[in-house]
Amino acid sequence: MKKPYIILGSTLWFLALLLVFLPSWPHIYYRLSPQTSQVLAQTLSVNPPQVTPQPTPTPKPDIAPAKPTLPPINLSLPKENGLIIDSIGVRGEIHQGENWQEILKTGVWQVPNFGTPDNNQEPIILAAHRWGYLNWTNQFRYLNSFYNLPKLNIEDKITINWNQRQYTYKVYQEEVGEQITNYEADLILYTCQLWNSPIRIIKYANRIN
Secondary structure, eight states, X not given: OHHHHHHHHHHHHHHHHHHHHGGGHHHHHHHHOTTHHHHHHHHTOOOOOOOOOOSXXXXXXXXOOSSOOOOOOOTTSOSSXXXXXXXXXXEEEEEEXXXXXXXXXXXXXXXTTSOBTTBTTSOEXXXXXXXXXXXXXXXXXXXXXXXXXXXXXTTOEEEEEETTEEEEEEEEEEEEESSOOOTTSSEEEEEESSTXXXXXXXXXXXXXX
């Protein structure tokens, strides 16, 4: 009579352990695989594109004017530049610099030599790790990683607070591939789809305010 209870108890213990460790397995694998960090960082790097000016640019949906007026300064906004995507829970600081290996450990990275919200001559390109690091808390990972970027849908809104001005963008295109193909967007977000793969998840958005 005791055997069925032993089997049941063992099964319940196994299920409990599975529920505890399943959410952490990507981060455990990330640490155990010595090449993962290098591959992930490489796939998050962007080379400046060779853009050929088009004589007749294709109109973009919800496009702002060629030289849009800046939103008003709002002193109640944080002084730190930040990214807010309510639909997928992102709410983190935007970090700048050339040392992307270290910057990506702190969250969202603005790719240099491209645009900024107050200068739209080039697209703004923001990248972030999808899985993050073991030393990230769950809350920090939820707010600062692009783990849920695949769930960002067409028409979803993106907010950037930049120099205490608030800019709003709307997603109009998405793709999965090895490189960015549309440099006409005002804002481009991307992250890795898998660890040992060059495939990226890419979202394109235009400013609407």
